[in-house]
Amino acid sequence: MKLVYADFNATYPCSDTHLDMVARVMKKTQGNPSSIHHFGREAKLMLEEARGQVASLFGATRQSLLFTSGATEANNLAIQGYFKRFSKDPKATDKPHMIITAGEHPSITQPAEWLRDLGVISLTQVPLTCEGTVDKDALLAAITDSTVFVSIIYASNETGIINLAEELTKEIKQKKPSIHVHMDAVQALGKLDTSWIGSSQLDSASASAHKIGGLKGIGCLYLKPGSALDALVVGGGQEQRLRSGTENMPGLVSFGLRAREILASPDWLQGCRKVRDHFVEQLKQIPGACIHGDLAHSLPNTVNFHIESLGGDVLMLQFDMNGVAVSSGSACSSGVGSPSPVLLGMGYSEWVALNSVRVSFGAGSTVDDSEHILAVIKQAVGGS
Numbered sequence: 165m166k167l168v169y170a171d172f173n174a175t176y177p178c179s180d181t182h183l184d185m186v187a188r189v190m191k192k193t194q195g196n197p198s199s200i201h202h203f204g205r206e207a208k209l210m211l212e213e214a215r216g217q218v219a220s221l222f223g224a225t226r227q228s229l230l231f232t233s234g235a236t237e238a239n240n241l242a243i244q245g246y247f248k249r250f251s252k253d254p255k256a257t258d259k260p261h262m263i264i265t266a267g268e269h270p271s272i273t274q275p276a277e278w279l280r281d282l283g284v285i286s287l288t289q290v291p292l293t294c295e296g297t298v299d300k301d302a303l304l305a306a307i308t309d310s311t312v313f314v315s316i317i318y319a320s321n322e323t324g325i326i327n328l329a330e331e332l333t334k335e336i337k338q339k340k341p342s343i344h345v346h347m348d349a350v351q352a353l354g355k356l357d358t359s360w361i362g363s364s365q366l367d368s369a370s371a372s373a374h375k376i377g378g379l380k381g382i383g384c385l386y387l388k389p390g391s392a393l394d395a396l397v398v399g400g401g402q403e404q405r406l407r408s409g410t411e412n413m414p415g416l417v418s419f420g421l422r423a424r425e426i427l428a429s430p431d432w433l434q435g436c437r438k439v440r441d442h443f444v445e446q447l448k449q450i451p452g453a454c455i456h457g458d459l460a461h462s463l464p465n466t467v468n469f470h471i472e473s474l475g476g477d478v479l480m481l482q483f484d485m486n487g488v489a490v491s492s493g494s495a496c497s498s499g500v501g502s503p504s505p506v507l508l509g510m511g512y513s514e515w516v517a518l519n520s521v522r523v524s525f526g527a528g529s530t531v532d533d534s535e536h537i538l539a540v541i542k543q544a545v546g547g548s
């Protein structure tokens with residue numbers, strides 16, 4: 165059976181060459197970067213080289229980049245770490261207000277809702293437009309005197325739609341400069357220009373290596389110098405005392421290598437735009453196919469859609485039986501079976517939000533792959 169992997173937004177598998185390179189680098193030293201002897205110093209050099217490489221993708225300095233276990237942890241550190249520190253501020257009187265968009269990943273939504281349910285913050289979730297971007301007017305209108313934190317996703321993991329993050333950051337800061345603006349840059353890093361971040365007013369941003377062909381279990385938080393957080397994990401004092409624990413050396417070496425490769429060929433993913441666009445053009449010919457969001461402003465590899473009157477579960481079963489790997493929602497919630505809050509936030513019905521499919525291509529995807537996926541859809545439509 166032909167196998168087609170088109171779930172690169174869930175995870176972007178490492179190439180064999182990359183795995184070999186990580187192993188080669190790791191064989192140079194197995195020291196603990198916190199040790200002061202020769203082996204430790206070698207490991208520390210390796211760690212700092214990787215940090216510099218990843219920081220370059222953010223156009224930022226090494227000092228502003230913290231390694232974490234992934235973007236889920238980075239998002240939690242940004243949000244919980246901010247409010248942990250804020251709660252100790254003697255000047256803070258009102259209940260602080262946080263704004264998130266309806267397009268956020270659960271690693272943003274859930275810590276925010278948890279803090280709200282604990283009574284620590286008040287929370288506003290601003291809707292998306294039908295094109296899939298955050299409703300800018302609603303976002304700016306939601307800012308009050310108590311607003312201290314705003315979180316915006318750069319590019320949606322579900323629809324691929326891109327927010328004008330730099331412009332939004334400027335406008336939020338114009339309205340209230342003291343607001344901490346955080347951005348989930350997970351699906352954007354390595355796919356869009358993120359080099360503006362280090363010299364922008366953005367306070368923090370999260371990313372993850374396994375979305376760009378690196379190992380799983382390693383991510384990072386960019387933290388603008390001067391933006392303060394409290395640690396969630398304490399102990400050894402690593403990562404500027406903001407994330408204790410011996411560093412994941414193979415993970416961060418992998419992240420650094422991928423960052424270096426992407427910086428050397430920033431158009432590495434552009435080829436799959438042709439595959440995605442071919443897929444979309446053909447998909448539009450299938451009766452009942454409906455594509456979500458404005459693909460003129462989307463990641464080059466992603467498309468999210470539903471087929472009228474055809475259950476997502478039926479489609480997913482057909483895909484699986486025919487060797488096609490795609491997703492029925494965000495990777496972290498697939499299988500859970502609850503409607504996509506992102507699609508609901510764009511104004512789609514609960515049925516659509518439950519029965520949609522995400523196809524996400526990678527650099528090695530071919531038009532042949534997209535034809536295979538289309539054939540399975542046609543077969544499912546024919547049989548419904």
Ligand SMILES: Cc1ncc(COP(=O)(O)O)c(C=O)c1O
Nearest residue numbers: 234235236269321350372383495
């Ligand atoms: C937009 C977005 N944010 C955060 C995450 C969480 O990343 P990680 O798997 O590194 O915890 C994901 C993963 O699917 C994502 O797509």
